[in-house]
Amino acid sequence: MQAGDALPELRTTPDRYLTVRYAGASGDFNPIHIDEEFAKQVGLPGRILHGLWTMAQVARAQTQAGGGPHALKRLRVQFRGMGLPEQELTVTGVVHEVRDGVAVVHTVAEQGGTQIIRNAEAEIELPA
């Protein structure tokens, strides 16, 4: 991994019931993620993805590029806009610099042309 290298792109489409499974798996049962009526009542287009599920997709792109879960040492993201079920999500990243055996990656998650995670930065430990 060298500065300027692109990470392999990660593409995934959360299915209709993904937010329900993630709510159970994570313990985050905020109704904006699982109740269509409630979400609309508070002004959302419908149920939205958990930001931390989307962050987990960004993390997966890093661990796949780094060769396993051990390689990801740090990940910082900003959440923007909202993710929606049944729309493809794409995670991309570029190695910004390599120092002391660690690749610093600038990465984003995009859905339907909107960056829902932006200004994200990851540190991936490289094999010695």
Place this chain on the structure above:
Amino acid sequence: MPLSTEAVGKRYDPLVYAVGREKIREYALAVGETEPLHLDVAAARRAGYADVVAPPMFAVVYSGPAMGPALFDPEVGLDFSLMVHGGQEFKWGPLVVAGDEISTTVSVVSIEERAGKGFYVFESASTNQDGDTVAVGTWTNIVRGI
């Protein structure tokens, strides 16, 4: 209404989370993991781990419950109806595996007003049963229209 910053520096009692094999698998499947280390005990053991390995972002599962008392603390005064999760950071240490017991302590890092919004920043520090720091989380919640 001016923000109350009285809670800055406040630290909450640690909360211990026992990491279960099936919880790791449930979480891994929900985030679309295909890495056998998270799903297959035999594969994890062949790789030298005692049991299935938690994906890094499983940190939200073991540290999340410890966030509750801070988020709901009246002294912090978060207005949930206007709150969004603005940002998140994790720094990771040694990997967590099924069977670990993770103790998480949460503190209030800062409460600030910027451009009519309230920025509430919390830190969670998680250690395993051997005393190793496995994850440090920085949670930024933004409250609109304060």
